[in-house]
Amino acid sequence: MDQFINVTQQLFKGFGENCFIFAITLLLALPLGLIVSMGSMTKFKPLKWLTKTFVWIIRGTPLMLQLFVVFYIPPLVSNGSFSFPRMQAALIAFVINYAAYFSEIYRGGIESIPRGQYEAGQVLGMKKTQIFFKVVLMQVIKRITAPIGNEIITLVKDTSLASVIAIPEILMNAKDFSMEGLIWPLFYSALFFLAFCGILTLLFSFIEKKLDYYKG
Amino acid sequence: MKKLLAAFLTVAMAAVSLAGCGTEASDWDYIKNKGELVIGITYFEPMNYKGDDGELTGFETEFAQSVCEELGVKATFQKIDWDSKEVELNAKTIDCIWNGLTINDERKENMGISTPYMENKQVMVTKAENADKYTSAEAVKGATVVAEKKSAGEDVAKGNEFFKEANYVSVDSQAKALLEVKSGTADIAIIDYVMSIGTIANGTDYADLKVVEGQDFAKEQYGIAVRKSDTETLSKINEAIQAVADDGKLEEIADKYNLTDLLLVKAK
Amino acid sequence: MSLLKVENIKKSFGKTQVLKDISFSLEKGEVLAIIGSSGSGKTTLLRCLNFLEYPQHGKITVNQSVLLDCARKSKISDAEIRKNRLHFGLVFQSFNLFPQYKVIENITLAPKLLAKEQIKNSGDFCGVKNYKEALELINANAEKLLQKVGLSEKKDSYPCNLSGGQQQRVAIARALALNPDVLCFDEPTSALDPELTGEVLNVIRGLKSSDSTMIVVTHEIEFARDVADKIIFMADGVIAEEGTPEQVIGNPQNPRTKAFLSRFNQYSK
Numbered sequence: 112m113d114q115f116i117n118v119t120q121q122l123f124k125g126f127g128e129n130c131f132i133f134a135i136t137l138l139l140a141l142p143l144g145l146i147v148s149m150g151s152m153t154k155f156k157p158l159k160w161l162t163k164t165f166v167w168i169i170r171g172t173p174l175m176l177q178l179f180v181v182f183y184i185p186p187l188v189s190n191g192s193f194s195f196p197r198m199q200a201a202l203i204a205f206v207i208n209y210a211a212y213f214s215e216i217y218r219g220g221i222e223s224i225p226r227g228q229y230e231a232g233q234v235l236g237m238k239k240t241q242i243f244f245k246v247v248l249m250q251v252i253k254r255i256t257a258p259i260g261n262e263i264i265t266l267v268k269d270t271s272l273a274s275v276i277a278i279p280e281i282l283m284n285a286k287d288f289s290m291e292g293l294i295w296p297l298f299y300s301a302l303f304f305l306a307f308c309g310i311l312t313l314l315f316s317f318i319e320k321k322l323d324y325y326k327g
Numbered sequence: 328m329k330k331l332l333a334a335f336l337t338v339a340m341a342a343v344s345l346a347g348c349g350t351e352a353s354d355w356d357y358i359k360n361k362g363e364l365v366i367g368i369t370y371f372e373p374m375n376y377k378g379d380d381g382e383l384t385g386f387e388t389e390f391a392q393s394v395c396e397e398l399g400v401k402a403t404f405q406k407i408d409w410d411s412k413e414v415e416l417n418a419k420t421i422d423c424i425w426n427g428l429t430i431n432d433e434r435k436e437n438m439g440i441s442t443p444y445m446e447n448k449q450v451m452v453t454k455a456e457n458a459d460k461y462t463s464a465e466a467v468k469g470a471t472v473v474a475e476k477k478s479a480g481e482d483v484a485k486g487n488e489f490f491k492e493a494n495y496v497s498v499d500s501q502a503k504a505l506l507e508v509k510s511g512t513a514d515i516a517i518i519d520y521v522m523s524i525g526t527i528a529n530g531t532d533y534a535d536l537k538v539v540e541g542q543d544f545a546k547e548q549y550g551i552a553v554r555k556s557d558t559e560t561l562s563k564i565n566e567a568i569q570a571v572a573d574d575g576k577l578e579e580i581a582d583k584y585n586l587t588d589l590l591l592v593k594a595k
Numbered sequence: 596m597s598l599l600k601v602e603n604i605k606k607s608f609g610k611t612q613v614l615k616d617i618s619f620s621l622e623k624g625e626v627l628a629i630i631g632s633s634g635s636g637k638t639t640l641l642r643c644l645n646f647l648e649y650p651q652h653g654k655i656t657v658n659q660s661v662l663l664d665c666a667r668k669s670k671i672s673d674a675e676i677r678k679n680r681l682h683f684g685l686v687f688q689s690f691n692l693f694p695q696y697k698v699i700e701n702i703t704l705a706p707k708l709l710a711k712e713q714i715k716n717s718g719d720f721c722g723v724k725n726y727k728e729a730l731e732l733i734n735a736n737a738e739k740l741l742q743k744v745g746l747s748e749k750k751d752s753y754p755c756n757l758s759g760g761q762q763q764r765v766a767i768a769r770a771l772a773l774n775p776d777v778l779c780f781d782e783p784t785s786a787l788d789p790e791l792t793g794e795v796l797n798v799i800r801g802l803k804s805s806d807s808t809m810i811v812v813t814h815e816i817e818f819a820r821d822v823a824d825k826i827i828f829m830a831d832g833v834i835a836e837e838g839t840p841e842q843v844i845g846n847p848q849n850p851r852t853k854a855f856l857s858r859f860n861q862y863s864k
């Protein structure tokens with residue numbers, strides 16, 4: 112029983128790190144993704160090209176490698192005189208990675224809005240920003256709720272990858288127990304993820320229902 | 328995958344360090360000025376692990392603390408991913424690896440290695456009921472043997488005549504190797520003796536596993552690794568190890584963890 | 596003096612010239628119907644008037660103020676374009692209502708934004724000095740417009756719960772809310788089931804009696820004859836024939852107009 116409590120405590124402590132990465136990543140990557148998506152839709156060719164390349168690189172390489180690059184490359188290049196703290200490095204990698212994925216979801220959502228919606232706003236004398244925020248955005252949000260929800264649930268599990276730069280997250284703690292001869296904490300840790308993803312699933316079906324007051 | 332990445336980064340680092348040589352404070356001054364020696368560890372009993380009180384403890388932990396005391400710097404323990412240990416070292420995110428690191432030629436080539444302070448060997452772990460069975464090459468014929476990839480255990484499983492007729496499977500950690508045996512997907516795990524002391528003791532999930540008596544392989548030695556260029560730090564550490572041995576502290580710590588027999592550094 | 600004067604509009608998309616020198620004028624309170632086969636440039640002409648497209652050549656004047664003159668090389672600013680657009684309203688073939696807003700909100704959204712902006716900039720919106728009063732004005736006007744199109748009881752519905760005809764009537768009310776000088780209709784009944792076209796056409800008829808100036812691009816020849824003061828028949832980017840309904844529909848001179856109308860008569864008989 113003592114052992115169970117100890118394991119639970121340790122796993123909770125680890126899961127706290129996962130939740131922290133999760134929260135900060137969402138908080139920063141959701142708006143950053145919007146900026147990136149603007150870049151990939153701009154008519155200014157060099158910026159568009161640059162953004163597309165960025166998204167290609169980020170989506171085209173493993174998040175694990177990105178974690179390595181953010182954490183190890185600065186100290187290797189500066190011979191140890193500059194490095195991000197581990198958690199900061201993890202957050203930078205996660206935010207950039209998820210912003211790239213979110214930006215593509217936003218882009219898909221924004222481009223799926225019929226041109227007539229923009230034109231209706233234009234002939235009513237609305238400004239570009241007004242059309243975006245007052246007319247298009249809500250419709251985009253409704254359309255991207257499902258794919259964003261999907262991505263967010265993937266993020267919950269991806270936070271475990273932070274262990275490659277030795278963030279003591281839940282899976283790493285669970286593995287440590289197996290080094291001490293306890294196997295079950297590894298499987299027990301699954302419950303934490305399942306519970307968290309379960310809550311998120313409920314939350315998203317609630318949001319989708321909320322947004323269901325209109326069709327189109 | 329992770330090892331591949333680590334290798335890639337090490338190469339990148341080498342290229343960069345060639346370009347970036349300059350006059351700097353000596354390697355020991357770098358550590359002394361920081362006031363701390365950052366020690367890269369992973370958790371495994373009985374070397375470095377969280378005790379019942381949640382504090383880091385273990386043979387290596389206490390040993391390192393004593394040595395750092397001798398050196399006049401603070402011992403800061405940083406948990407790392409074992410696959411990335413060389414990169415961590417070269418990126419200066421840690422200053423040494425002190426975690427039952429087996430000395431071999433490849434590591435001597437790439438890192439500065441201290442005086443060997445402890446002996447280790449590879450042993451076979453099986454289910455308790457089979458412990459008397461696997462005592463000859465004949466007996467392990469056809470059995471499934473697991474070991475950690477790129478470990479001393481793997482060298483034994485692949486190279487030793489004893490296992491010539493056995494089927495070898497590699498896994499990514501020693502703990503996984505034990506899990507394979509426990510779950511019956513493998514018959515024999517070849518792991519560090521030191522590791523087996525902590526992990527298959529009574530009260531753990533592996534209490535039904537047992538070390539096969541009288542069959543030792545690949546005796547090896549443990550050392551502390553520092554950056555190849557940190558020669559001054561290395562000699563300081565070596566001196567401090569001897570000093571800790573001389574005043575009896577090292578033996579005292581080893582006693583506490585039942586490791587006295589394996590100790591290589593004796594008081595002068 | 597004409598309310599609207601369009602002179603020598605030319606518009607090409609790439610190498611295809613869609614409008615080849617279009618000129619016409621419209622008096623206040625007049626209804627102009629533009630007919631012609633698809634691809635003749637009718638819709639593009641309307642889009643040019645609403646500044647959704649920019650002609651390469653030509654001049655547009657409303658109430659003696661020049662909104663567009665391609666001869667002047669200076670670029671028009673976004674703010675100026677927005678101001679110009681307010682002289683025109685446009686009702687789309689596919690309604691383009693904002694699905695997330697209630698009917699009443701669809702109508703009040705643009706006026707509210709405009710009121711906020713004008714009060715901030717000049718302290719005045721239609722003679723009202725603060726936003727709260729402006730809001731009352733806008734809401735009252737919206738209710739009045741809904742009554743005009745016969746949808747008062749639907750003001751809190753969402754567009755998805757309305758029939759096509761009802762949606763188009765809301766779109767008309769929305770366009771009227773900004774009180775444009777000229778209201779344009781781009782085939783307002785083409786996306787509707789036949790039994791729903793009547794209600795929309797009746798609303799447009801009603802607007803004629805309240806003295807609105809309108810341009811209607813339509814395939815409803817009977818409706819055009821009935822409502823329009825003036826009809827333009829377009830073919831291949833030019834005005835092939837122009838005149839009163841009696842002239843253009845009753846007694847067409849141009850062989851292309853004749854061919855077009857005879858095709859229609861075939862169907863309607």
